[in-house]
Amino acid sequence: MALLGKAMADGLLLTLGLTLLACGARGQGNGRGMREVSGGATVYLGQDRDIWRPLIHTTVNLSEVSSIKSSFQVRTFDPEGTIFYGDTKDGEDWFVLSLRDGVPLMQISKDGMFVSVAGGPKLDDGKWHTLEVSSHGKFVILRVDGSSGLEVGMQSKRTEEVISGELRLALGGILIDKDNMIVEFQPQMDGCVREGSWLSHSVPWETEADELWPCYPNIQPGSYFPGAGFAIFNTSVFPVDTDNGVKIELAGDFSQMDGTVFSFKAPGQELTVALVVNNDTKEVTLTLGEEKISMRKTVKRLVITFQTEMLQVFQEEPKLTELKAISLTNPGVLSTWREGRLAIGSLLGDGEDNVGSHFLTGCLKKIQVQGKDLDLDSAAMRKSVSSHSCPA
Numbered sequence: 145m146a147l148l149g150k151a152m153a154d155g156l157l158l159t160l161g162l163t164l165l166a167c168g169a170r171g172q173g174n175g176r177g178m179r180e181v182s183g184g185a186t187v188y189l190g191q192d193r194d195i196w197r198p199l200i201h202t203t204v205n206l207s208e209v210s211s212i213k214s215s216f217q218v219r220t221f222d223p224e225g226t227i228f229y230g231d232t233k234d235g236e237d238w239f240v241l242s243l244r245d246g247v248p249l250m251q252i253s254k255d256g257m258f259v260s261v262a263g264g265p266k267l268d269d270g271k272w273h274t275l276e277v278s279s280h281g282k283f284v285i286l287r288v289d290g291s292s293g294l295e296v297g298m299q300s301k302r303t304e305e306v307i308s309g310e311l312r313l314a315l316g317g318i319l320i321d322k323d324n325m326i327v328e329f330q331p332q333m334d335g336c337v338r339e340g341s342w343l344s345h346s347v348p349w350e351t352e353a354d355e356l357w358p359c360y361p362n363i364q365p366g367s368y369f370p371g372a373g374f375a376i377f378n379t380s381v382f383p384v385d386t387d388n389g390v391k392i393e394l395a396g397d398f399s400q401m402d403g404t405v406f407s408f409k410a411p412g413q414e415l416t417v418a419l420v421v422n423n424d425t426k427e428v429t430l431t432l433g434e435e436k437i438s439m440r441k442t443v444k445r446l447v448i449t450f451q452t453e454m455l456q457v458f459q460e461e462p463k464l465t466e467l468k469a470i471s472l473t474n475p476g477v478l479s480t481w482r483e484g485r486l487a488i489g490s491l492l493g494d495g496e497d498n499v500g501s502h503f504l505t506g507c508l509k510k511i512q513v514q515g516k517d518l519d520l521d522s523a524a525m526r527k528s529v530s531s532h533s534c535p536a
């Protein structure tokens with residue numbers, strides 16, 4: 145997997161990039177620490193970076209633009225995230241296209257007016273969709289797969305001014321303060337964009353990333369861990385249910401996984417709870433302090449409940465049945481949960497940023513905590529994970 149070697153490749157590419165710049169070589173670098181990318185390239189928007197920051201961006205002189213129209217294809221299973229941004233007058237007038245609940249959401253600021261409009265078909269079905277954004281005088285129009293999607297008309301009292309200056313475009317993020325958004329949304333987008341045609345213009349785009357991560361040719365829903373990533377949550381966001389304790393449900397093909405599926409731990413406390421798949425012994429093992437429960441890798445679904453004095457494991461193989469219930473001699477599990485952190489895809493060490501090791505390789509089709517799907521985009525800390533898609 146290209147993601148797998150990313151951490152290592154980063155260092156190498158950086159060195160390589162600096163060498164190229166130092167030698168005055170042309171090509172990737174452009175002398176401002178940026179790399180050039182073709183506007184028609186296939187781009188994976190979910191790459192790690194500051195969550196509001198665009199992955200690629202470009203600047204075009206309006207005087208050279210013949211048509212305010214851009215089209216591109218997008219593919220995602222992620223219902224929420226930033227796709228496309230454009231602005232003029234240094235960000236005074238701007239346009240943001242995102243998804244929310246899978247549906248396109250346009251937010252526009254023009255001549256001091258702010259508008260948001262959402263609607264059109266759901267796009268988070270993992271298929272490629274063609275979007276076209278155009279501006280015709282007072283109207284901004286979004287077309288989806290050749291049909292009309294959304295149309296916004298805005299009339300200002302100000303007299304029409306001649307459009308001039310620069311137009312900035314960005315993918316996967318915005319170039320203004322997020323506080324300008326009328327409708328809030330989760331910016332991270334586990335999705336791909338390709339075949340972009342931007343204002344019928346072929347200026348190159350730029351990226352601050354050393355290397356662009358690939359888009360997998362085919363995807364399926366799930367969360368993908370390439371063996372170097374994790375997502376960490378404060379467990380305080382999943383309150384303990386007084387009757388039922390804590391319930392974690394996982395689904396996926398465990399026979400195709402290796403490493404830590406989840407672990408939780410409270411800072412400064414001994415107890416670590418972890419579910420680990422061992423690809424050599426073909427076993428899935430739940431460890432809770434001294435206690436160990438092992439199951440075979442053929443399992444497809446696991447439901448684990450932690451209560452004050454009891455731990456229950458249900459497994460589906462193929463029917464969901466109770467595998468084991470044990471009385472806990474260590475009553476600290478729920479207090480560990482209340483004060484701790486939950487890591488999906490890695491062990492947790494001590495200290496704030498210590499995410500330990502033993503990363504997961506594989507695809508989790510479903511992760512639920514306390515009966516709710518866990519959105520890895522809402523993690524307190526996240527690295528090298530595809531939150532909503534796995535390679536197929």
Ligand SMILES: *[C@@H]1O[C@H](CO)[C@@H](O)[C@H](O)[C@H]1NC(C)=O
Nearest residue numbers: 203204205206207309310347
């Ligand atoms: C836009 O035009 C101005 C003046 O003609 C020029 O200085 C500037 O470099 C151009 N910008 C781009 C991105 O081409």
Ligand SMILES: *[C@@H]1O[C@H](CO)[C@@H](O)[C@H](O)[C@H]1NC(C)=O
Nearest residue numbers: 399400401402423424505506
């Ligand atoms: C599991 O082991 C098999 C054979 O040893 C190997 O081919 C496969 O890549 C491993 N899978 C993972 C996820 O490590």
Ligand SMILES: *[C@@H]1O[C@H](CO)[C@@H](O)[C@H](O)[C@H]1NC(C)=O
Nearest residue numbers: 377378379380381523524525
């Ligand atoms: C998670 O907990 C840490 C320390 O316990 C805190 O600093 C951080 O703000 C919390 N983050 C979230 C997203 O709640």
